[in-house]
Amino acid sequence: MITRLVATVLLLLVPVLGVWTFVTAPANGWWMPPTVSTFGPDIDYLFYLILWMVAFFFVLTEAILVYSVFVYSRKRADKATFSHGNHKLELLWTGIPAALLLVIAFSQMGTWAKIKFRGNIPEGEPLAHVWASQFDWRFQYAGADGVFGTMDDIENPFEFVVPVGEDVLFNLHSRDVLHSFSVLEFRLKQDAVPGMSIPVWFNCRETGSYELICMELCGWGHYKMNGRVRVVTREEYDAWITEKQADLMSNGMEERS
Amino acid sequence: MSAELVTPVAPGLGTPGWVREHHEHHELGFLRKYVFSTDHKVIGIQFMFTGLVFFLLGGLMAMAIRWQLAWPWTEMPVVGKLLFPQTGRVITPEFYTMLFTMHGTIMIFFVIIPLLTGAFGNYLIPLMIGAPDMAFPRLNMIGYWAMIPAIIFVLTGFFVEGGAAAAGWTAYPPLSTIAGQGGQTYWLLALTFVGLSSMCGAINYVTTIVKMRAPGLTLMRMPLAVWSLLIAALLQLFALPVLTAASIMQLLDRVLHTGFFTPANLLVNQLNPETLDAAAGGQPLLWQHLFWFYSHPAVYIMVVPAMGMASDIIAVHARKPIFGYKPMVYSMASIAGLGFIVWGHHMFASGMNPALGMTFMVSTIMIALPSAIKVFNWLGTLWGSRIRLTTPMLFALGFVSMFIIGGLSGIWMAATPVDIYIHDTYIVVAHFHYVVFAGSVLAIFAGIYHWFPKMFGRMMNETLGKIHFVGTFVFTNGVFYMMHQLGLAGLMRRTADPYAYEVFAHLKPVNVFISICAFCLLGWQVFFAFNFFHSLFRGRRAGRNPWSGASLEWEAPTPPGHGNFDRELKVFRGPYEYAAPEVEQDFVAQARDLRAEVAESA
Numbered sequence: 001m002i003t004r005l006v007a008t009v010l011l012l013l014v015p016v017l018g019v020w021t022f023v024t025a026p027a028n029g030w031w032m033p034p035t036v037s038t039f040g041p042d043i044d045y046l047f048y049l050i051l052w053m054v055a056f057f058f059v060l061t062e063a064i065l066v067y068s069v070f071v072y073s074r075k076r077a078d079k080a081t082f083s084h085g086n087h088k089l090e091l092l093w094t095g096i097p098a099a100l101l102l103v104i105a106f107s108q109m110g111t112w113a114k115i116k117f118r119g120n121i122p123e124g125e126p127l128a129h130v131w132a133s134q135f136d137w138r139f140q141y142a143g144a145d146g147v148f149g150t151m152d153d154i155e156n157p158f159e160f161v162v163p164v165g166e167d168v169l170f171n172l173h174s175r176d177v178l179h180s181f182s183v184l185e186f187r188l189k190q191d192a193v194p195g196m197s198i199p200v201w202f203n204c205r206e207t208g209s210y211e212l213i214c215m216e217l218c219g220w221g222h223y224k225m226n227g228r229v230r231v232v233t234r235e236e237y238d239a240w241i242t243e244k245q246a247d248l249m250s251n252g253m254e255e256r257s
Numbered sequence: 258m259s260a261e262l263v264t265p266v267a268p269g270l271g272t273p274g275w276v277r278e279h280h281e282h283h284e285l286g287f288l289r290k291y292v293f294s295t296d297h298k299v300i301g302i303q304f305m306f307t308g309l310v311f312f313l314l315g316g317l318m319a320m321a322i323r324w325q326l327a328w329p330w331t332e333m334p335v336v337g338k339l340l341f342p343q344t345g346r347v348i349t350p351e352f353y354t355m356l357f358t359m360h361g362t363i364m365i366f367f368v369i370i371p372l373l374t375g376a377f378g379n380y381l382i383p384l385m386i387g388a389p390d391m392a393f394p395r396l397n398m399i400g401y402w403a404m405i406p407a408i409i410f411v412l413t414g415f416f417v418e419g420g421a422a423a424a425g426w427t428a429y430p431p432l433s434t435i436a437g438q439g440g441q442t443y444w445l446l447a448l449t450f451v452g453l454s455s456m457c458g459a460i461n462y463v464t465t466i467v468k469m470r471a472p473g474l475t476l477m478r479m480p481l482a483v484w485s486l487l488i489a490a491l492l493q494l495f496a497l498p499v500l501t502a503a504s505i506m507q508l509l510d511r512v513l514h515t516g517f518f519t520p521a522n523l524l525v526n527q528l529n530p531e532t533l534d535a536a537a538g539g540q541p542l543l544w545q546h547l548f549w550f551y552s553h554p555a556v557y558i559m560v561v562p563a564m565g566m567a568s569d570i571i572a573v574h575a576r577k578p579i580f581g582y583k584p585m586v587y588s589m590a591s592i593a594g595l596g597f598i599v600w601g602h603h604m605f606a607s608g609m610n611p612a613l614g615m616t617f618m619v620s621t622i623m624i625a626l627p628s629a630i631k632v633f634n635w636l637g638t639l640w641g642s643r644i645r646l647t648t649p650m651l652f653a654l655g656f657v658s659m660f661i662i663g664g665l666s667g668i669w670m671a672a673t674p675v676d677i678y679i680h681d682t683y684i685v686v687a688h689f690h691y692v693v694f695a696g697s698v699l700a701i702f703a704g705i706y707h708w709f710p711k712m713f714g715r716m717m718n719e720t721l722g723k724i725h726f727v728g729t730f731v732f733t734n735g736v737f738y739m740m741h742q743l744g745l746a747g748l749m750r751r752t753a754d755p756y757a758y759e760v761f762a763h764l765k766p767v768n769v770f771i772s773i774c775a776f777c778l779l780g781w782q783v784f785f786a787f788n789f790f791h792s793l794f795r796g797r798r799a800g801r802n803p804w805s806g807a808s809l810e811w812e813a814p815t816p817p818g819h820g821n822f823d824r825e826l827k828v829f830r831g832p833y834e835y836a837a838p839e840v841e842q843d844f845v846a847q848a849r850d851l852r853a854e855v856a857e858s859a
Contacts, residue, residue, distance in 0.1 A: 003646045003723060007654065010730055014658050021738060029763050030742035032678065043674045050672060054665045061632055061661050068639035069654060072575070073646050079836040079843050081641030085581035085634075093633040094584075098626050104672065105622040109615060111674040116611035133524065176525040177432040178541060180606060180681065184747040184760060187678045193541055193608045194431060195520030211760050215606075215681040215749045217425045219432060220351040223753040 008070040015062035019055065036210075036231075037186040038203040042111040044187070049107065053100060122167035122201050129171045130160065130200075132179035132192040135221035137212060139170075144245055154244045159228045160212065162204065163237040169201045180216035183229055191216050204231045293402075295394035296819055300401050301380030302712060305705075307404060308372035315363040316779050318356050325353055327765075327772035329754040353753040354423040355415070355440070361426030362411065362444065365559065366451045369693060371404065372701050373562040374455065374493070378462055378486045380712065384810035384817065385483050387471025387826040387848070392464040400457030407450035414440025414447075425751060427548060430518035430541050434510045435525050445508045452501045455493050462490035471809065471848075473828035477586070478847070480808045480832040481579065484586050485565020488593045492554045492561075496597070500551030503544060510539070518544045545607055549600035557596045559693050561589055563700035564631060564660075567653045569832075570707050571638055573806045574650035576843050578833040580637030581630075588627035588634075595624045605673050606680045614673050621671035628664045632657065643836070643843070647804070648722030652703030655730050656696055663691030666741065681751075684744025690737045702729070702785070709789075710803045714816040715796030721788040728781035735774030739767050807844045808832040 025031050035044055072080075114120050129148060131138040139160045143152030162168045172181055174192035181200065182189040190200045204210075212227035232240065291299060321340075324333055325348045337346030348356070379397065383390055391397045414421035422444035424433035433441050466487045470479070479487075506517040516539040572579045579585060601609060601617030635657050644650065666688040669675050679685065702725075709717050748761050755761045755768065802811040809828070813821050826848045834845040845851065 003651075006723075006727060007646055007651055010727065011654065011658055014662075014734065017734075018662070018738065021742065025742045025745065028742075029746065030739070030767060031745050033747065033760065043678055046672060047669065047675045047678070050668050050675065054668060057629070058661060058665055061636060062658060064636045065639070065654070065658055065661075068636065068642070069644060069646075072639060072642045073644035076643060078643075079838075080575065080577035080643045082578065082836045082838055083580065083641070084578050084833075085584070085637065089633075089637065090581050090584050090630075094626070094630055097629045098623075101622050101625055101668075104668065105619045108618060108672045108674050112611065112615060112618070115674065115677065116614070118611075176523050177435065178429055182681075182749075184678075189606050189677050189680055191607045194523055195540065196542075196608050198608045211758055213747075213749060213758060213760075217354070217429070217432065217751045220349075220354050220423070220753075222354070222751060223350060223755075224757045226758060 004070070004073045007073070008066060011062070011069055012066045015059050015066075018062075019059065022051075022055070033184050035185055035187055036204050036206045036208070037188065038205060039111065039115050040185070040187040042114070046108055046111060050104060053104065057097075118199070121199050122169045124169070126169045126171050126199065127162065128160070129173060129197075130181060130192075131173050131175060132181070132214065132218075132225075133175035134177065134219050135214070135225035137214075137225075137227035141241065141244075143248070152245065152248065154241070154248060156244065159230055161230045161232060161237060161240050163234045164204055164207045164231045166234070167201055167203045169199060172198045172200050177218050178216045179214045179218045179225070182213045182215040183210050184213070185210050186229075189215055204229075207231050207233060293398060295390070295398045297379045297383050297391045297394070297397060298712070298817060298821075300397055301376050301378070303401050304371050304375030304379060304404075307408075308368050308376055311363050311367040311408075312372075313782075315360050315368055316782075318360040318363070320776060320779055321348060322353070322356050322360060323772035323775040324348070325356075325753060326755065327769045329756065348753075350753040351420065351423065354425075354751070355421040357751055358422050358425050358444075359411075359414070362422070362447075364693070365426060365555070366448065367404075367408070367411065369559045369697055369701075370451075370455065370555070373559065373697065374458055374462070374486065374489055375401070375404075377482070377562060377566060377701075377704055377708075378458060378490070380708065381482055381810065382462055382465055382486055383469070384711070384813055384821060385480050385808055385832075386466060386469065386474055387809045387812075387822065387828065388465060388469040389820045389822070391461045392469055393461050396457045397461050400454050400461070403450050403454035403457065407447045407454065410443045410447035410450065414443040417443065427552070428507065428544075429548075430507065430510065430539070430544050431520070431523060431525075434507060434519045434539075435523070442508065442511050445504045445511070448504050449501055449508075452497050452504070455497055459490040459493040459497070462486055463494065466490075471826040471828050474809075474847070477583070478828060478831045480565075481568040481582070481585055481589075482562070482565040485562045485568075485589055488589050489558045489562050492558050492593050492596065496551040496554040499547055503547035503551075506547075507544065542604070542607060542609060545604050545609075546600070549603045550597075553600040553603065554593070554596045556689070556692070557592055559697055560660075561592060563656065563697040564589060566704045566707075567656045567700045568635070568638075569808065570649050570653040570703050571635060571657075572833045572835060573707070573804050574645045574647055574653070575639055575642035576645070576835045577638055577642035578831075578835055579634070580640070581634040582831065582833065584630055585634055588630040591627045592624060595620055595627070599624055602671055602676075605676045611673075618671055618673045622668060625664060625668055625671070628660075632661055632664070647706075648717070648719055648726060649703045649707035649804075651723065651726040652699050652706060655726065656699040656703060659691055659695035659699060659733070662738075663688060663696050666691065678747075679744055681749055682744040683740045683748045683750060686750055687737055687740035687744055690740070695733050695737060699729070699733075702726075705789075707804065708810075709792065710799030711810055711813070711815055711817070713793055713796070714799055715792050716799045716803060717792040717796060718788050721784050725781065725784040725788065728784070729778065732774045732778035732781060736771055736778055739771055743767055802846075805842070805844055807834055807846050809847055812846065812848050 129140040139156045141154040142148045143154050172192045174194040179192040186202045188202050210229045212229050214225035330347055332346040417439040419439040421440035509515040510517050510519055519539040599621045602621040605614050706717055706722055748755055799815050801815050814823055828847050832847055836843050837845045
C-alpha cells in the first residue's frame with residue numbers, strides 16, 4: 001500500500017512540478033532574455049509552438065502513466081486483460097504524431113532559410129571581418145577606403161560596434177580552434193571554423209550593449225572568452241568609425257599643436 | 258579437451274549445443290572459470306562489475322564538476338587538499354576541461370555501452386534465446402579483455418604531461434590536434450580499444466541471435482530485450498568502423514603530423530610549431546561528420562537496449578502481454594535506421610551547408626515518431642494490467658516517465674531555427690541526461706534488480722531497493738530538470754565559470770540547488786551498493802523463476818551452470834503470454850508444451 005502511494009505520488013509530481021517549473025521560470029529570469037533582433041521573434045514563435053505541443057503530450061502521457069500505476073497496482077485476484085494490441089489504436093497514435101511532427105518540421109523551414117540560406121543573406125560587402133582566437137574577439141573594419149586588407153583597416157578588440165536597424169553582415173573567422181559567435185538577445189549563434197569564412201548577419205532593433213559569448217569549447221579559457229556587441233545609431237556609428245580612423249592615422253602629436 | 262574449444266553449433270546445423278555440454282563438462286580452474294572465462298555469463302558479469310566501478314568514477318567526476326559550477330574557484334572541502342594540493346584546493350580551468358571531457362568519455366564508453374551491450378547483452382542473449390553460449394566464446398573473451406588496454410589508456414591520460422584529454426568527449430579538432438594535452442593521444446588509443454571490444458561483442462550477438470535460437474523461437478517470438486540488443490549490435494557493426502577510422506586519422510594528425518583535420522595557417526598561443534608546420538589542408542568539419550556518424554547511432558546504442566529491457570520488465574511485473582509487439586519491434590528498428598541519417602543535427606551551428614541542415618532536421622524530427630509509438634505502447638501495456646510494484650518495476654516505470662521528458666525535449670534541438678538559440682546550451686545537457694541517465698541508467702538499475710536473482714542465485718532486498726528508487730528518482734529530477742531552465746536562459750555547456758558573464762549571474766541559486774541534489778544522488782547510491790553486495794552473499798535464495806517470467810532465461814537453473822540449460826528447450830509461443838486464459842496461472846512460459854500436458858493428463 002505504501003509503495004503504491006509513494007509510486008503514484010512520485011510519478012504524479014513529474015508532470016505537476018514539471019509544468020510548474022516552466023510556468024514560473026520566466027518570472028525568475030530562468031528563461032530566454034527578450035529578443036531585439038529582427039528574426040528573434042520568428043525563432044521564439046517556433047519555440048513556443050513546439051513548447052505547447054510538447055507540453056500537451058507530456059501532460060497526456062504522464063497522466064495516463066500515473067493513472068495506470070495507481071489503478072492497476074491495486075491487489076486483485078483476477079488476471080490482467082489479455083490483449084496483444086489494437087491495430088486501430090496503433091494507426092491512431094502513429095498517424096496523429098506523424099502529422100504533427102511533419103507540421104513542426106515544415107513550419108521551421110521558412111525561418112531557417114531566411115536566416116541561413118546564402119540567397120537570403122544581405123547583399124554587398126560585409127561590414128566587418130570577425131576574428132576569434134583563444135580567448136578573445138577582434139573586429140576588423142574596412143576603414144575609409146571601404147576595402148579590407150589595406151593599411152587603413154581598423155581592428156577593434158573586444159567590442160563590435162554596429163549600427164541599429166540595419167542588416168549587419170560580417171564574415172566569421174577563427175585563427176586557431178573552433179569558437180562560436182553567440183548573442184542571446186539576437187538569437188544568433190554561429191561556429192567560427194579555422195580555414196572557413198562564414199557569412200553571418202543580424203539586424204538589431206534596439207540600441208544597447210549586448211554580451212558576446214563564445215559557445216563552442218575552445219580550451220581552458222573558454223569560460224572567459226566574452227566580448228560585447230554595442231548597437232548604436234547610424235550617426236554614432238559613423239562618428240565612432242571616424243574617430244577610430246583618426247586614431248589610426250595619428251602620430252600622437254596632434255593634441256599638442 | 259575443454260568444452261570451450263568446441264564451437265557451439267547452431268540448432269538445425271548439427272549437434273545442438275546442450276547435448277554437447279552433457280558429456281564434455283568438467284571442472285575448470287579458478288582462472289579459466291572466473292578470470293579468462295569464455296562463458297558468456299561470467300563475461301557479462303565482468304562487464305557489469307567493470308561498468309559499475311567506472312560508474313562510480315565518472316560519478317565522482319560529475320561531483321567535482323558540480324562543485325565548480327555552484328561555487329567556482331572555491332576551496333573544495335575535505336577532498337580538496339588531497340586532489341588539488343598545488344592549486345590551493347581549487348579546481349583550475351585546465352583541470353575542469355579535463356573533468357567534463359573524461360566524465361563524458363567514461364560514462365559513454367566505459368559505463369553505459371559496456372553495461373547495456375557488454376553486461377546485459379552477454380548475459381541475456383544466450384539465456385533468452387535458449388542457447389548454451391555465444392557463437393564465438395573466445396572472441397567474446399577477447400571482447401572483454403580489449404577493455405583492459407582501453408581502461409589503462411584512458412586512465413594514463415591523467416598522469417602524462419599536459420594532463421588528460423580536454424577537448425570534450427567529442428574531441429573536435431583543431432583543439433584536439435594542436436599541441437598540449439598529451440592525454441588526447443591516449444584518449445584516442447582508448448577509444449580504439451573500446452571499439453574493438455564493442456566489435457567483438459556485436460559480431461557475437463548478431464551471429465548468436467541469427468544462428469543459435471532454440472527450436473521454435475522465431476524472430477517474432479524473441480523477447481524485445483533480445484531484439485533491442487540485436488539492433489544495437491547492428492548499429493555498432495555498421496557505424497563503429499567509421500569512428501575507429503576517424504580516431505586513427507586524428508591519431509595520425511597528432512603523432513605523425515598529417516593534416517586530415519587540421520587546417521593550414523593556424524596561429525595558436527603556446528603552439529608546438531612542429532605540429533602546425535606539418536598540418537595543412539585539413540578540414541575540421543570532416544571530423545565532426547565522421548565522429549557523429551558513429552556517435553549519433555551510439556546514442557541509440559545507449560537507449561535502445563534500455564527500451565528493450567524495460568519492455569520485458571514491464572510485461573513481467575504488469576502481468577500482461579506487451580501491447581503491440583510488432584510495432585515495438587518496428588519502431589526500434591526504425592529508430593536505428595533513421596539513426597544513420599540524423600548525425601548532422603549536431604552540426605546545425607557548425608558552418609555546414611544550411612540546406613543540408615534542413616534535411617537533417619526533417620529526419621531528426623521524424624525520429625520522434627518511433628519513440629512516441631514506444632511510449633504509447635508501454636502505456637497500452639500498463640492499461641488493464643495487474644502491476645506488481647517490485648523494485649525492478651518501479652525503476653522501469655521511472656524509465657518510461659523520464660524517457661518521455663528526454664524524448665520530447667529533443668524536438669526543440671531538432672528544429673533548426675530553435676536550435677540556433679539552444680545549441681550548446683544547458684538544455685542540450687538536460688536533454689541527453691534525461692535520455693542516458695534518467696532513461697538508460699534507471700533501466701540498467703531495473704535490469705540489475707530484475708536479473709540479479711538469475712545471475713547470483715539470490716534476491717536483492719526489496720525494501721532497500723524501494724528506498725534506493727525513491728531517492729534516485731527524486732534527486733535525478735532535482736539534478737536534471739532545472740537544467741532546461743539554465744539552457745533557456747542561454748547558459749553554455751562546458752563553462753568553468755558561468756558567472757563570468759553578467760547575463761548568467763542570477764543563475765547561481767539554480768546551480769547551487771542542482772549541485773546539492775547531485776551530491777545527494779551520488780550519496781543515495783549507498784543503498785544500492787550495500788544492497789548489491791549484501792544480497793550477493795546474504796540475500797534470500799532465489800528459485801528458478803522468482804518473478805514468474807515467461808521467457809527462456811527463467812527455464813535455466815538459478816544460477817545457470819556452464820551450458821545454461823538442463824533440458825532440451827522447444828519454444829511454442831511468444832515471450833509475453835501473461836494472463837493467458839487457457840491456463841490457471843497468470844502466465845504460460847515460452848517453452849511450456851501445453852499439448853503434451855493435455856495428452857498426458859488424458
